[in-house]
Amino acid sequence: MTLFQGLSAFPITPADEAGIVDITALSAILERIAIEGVDSVGLLGSTGTYVYLTQEQRRRAIVSSAEVLSGHVPLMVGVGALRTSDAVLLARDAEAAGANGLLLAPVSYIPLSQDEVYRHFATVAAATSLPLCIYNNPAATHFQFSDDLLSRLAQVPNISAAKMPSPAKADVPEELQRLRPLMPATFKVGYSWDRRAADAVACGGDAWYSGMGGVLPAPIMKLCRAAQAGDTADVDRMNTVFAPLWDLCTSLGTVRVIYAIANATGLFEGHPPLPISPLSQDDRKTVLKAVNLLSAV
């Protein structure tokens, strides 16, 4: 079982302007990811614009993805929602459709306490028999998990992994030494934020949760495998090749860059949900130049 380990590729969820998911485009994107031998797919993550889609559209995406991937690649599904009751319904939908794991972010509008997030996660985890990954993404959710909360959640049955924001390379060993003793031995600690995650895996992280892996699975897989092998010289070399793309993700926003790549590579003709806007023609050209450099990976 490679869920919560190695490379988890996060596809966009192609949809029209009204938010109706394009199942044909989604299936093509997933098949392209699966061919590269990724360790899992993370459907309906932040790159998959999960909070922008209705429950019905999320259900449609889950059902078709489970069909495409069934028996080939483990499928993890983001079930984050503002209401606990909605997250429970989404978790049950995912299990019924054949998902292999859940990803849950503490989505909030009114700021939540540590105890409120504990109860939210425990309730969702108890709603199905699927293993659940804690989606720790303060840049999007504005919620900060304390170490104590992560430790308490790691004791909850079904809560099996965490997706952490990658710290600076130098801080990864300290973070893992701090967190591992707080968790059961089987608990997996993986990382997101593509520009730093390969370093985090090379330093002992269990998984790389990658938005760019959903649209450029081949070069991202090479980088991930080097990181898993602990080949830091090759990781550094490849990250230098990726650097212009990472810089554009920082300056333009990762999701906008990923949609531009999906457009340019013929994966999907549409755009992210407005008000998130497609990149200008000039920015698209700059992105494509950065992508073309990746032939050297």
Add this chain to the structure above:
Amino acid sequence: MTLFQGLSAFPITPADEAGIVDITALSAILERIAIEGVDSVGLLGSTGTYVYLTQEQRRRAIVSSAEVLSGHVPLMVGVGALRTSDAVLLARDAEAAGANGLLLAPVSYIPLSQDEVYRHFATVAAATSLPLCIYNNPAATHFQFSDDLLSRLAQVPNISAAKMPSPAKADVPEELQRLRPLMPATFKVGYSWDRRAADAVACGGDAWYSGMGGVLPAPIMKLCRAAQAGDTADVDRMNTVFAPLWDLCTSLGTVRVIYAIANATGLFEGHPPLPISPLSQDDRKTVLKAVNLLSAV
């Protein structure tokens, strides 16, 4: 027309655990607010948990509120949504139901640029003939409006007002002197954050957008009228009486405090949407003590 001026009271939106709005309780809450002579009602604001409710439930709340208030109190309706397409639909719903104005927050998950928010607001403003108030609430939306963006939005037809987070009392005159010349003369600049908003009105702000005004309209109206009259000594005196309640809003969260007051005063027996949790019995007692002090207002 007292929309965007004076006291705008923001009710909770009573609902059950599945998010079905309790129309009977909502109507009773609105009637109690209307009796106090507030200048407008702000339905489906942050206190009204708008982002936690489906479009269908928001529609139900709008229709019944317009019926209750029709001809008595101007009704402003929050139409914020992550997708521009959803905010447009909600704005049209509000107009069709008889709302008098719209309130729009730049709700985001993936961070938005200033230009993206401009286009979002311009699109929603063009979807109806209703005047629209910019909901500037960085604590909840995590979006920072630049002065330039506020100025550009103030030129858009239908965009008529802004609801700003109250700065410290000493900074209000500077803020108003900075903003007023950037806006058309008819543009209204009002304030939220109950513990500071009376001071902001006393210093020249056009409106107080008050969550506490939805559950304690009588003492909040007294404080607002003193502020509008520029009676800063009386504002200071009353704010001293309110201080324990303001402190509890800061430490426990305003929405949790307001639900506890709604419970204690018989307005609504239910709770905020989980994962937002009701206060403990001890905290409820402390809140009630602070409310009882308000007889001295």
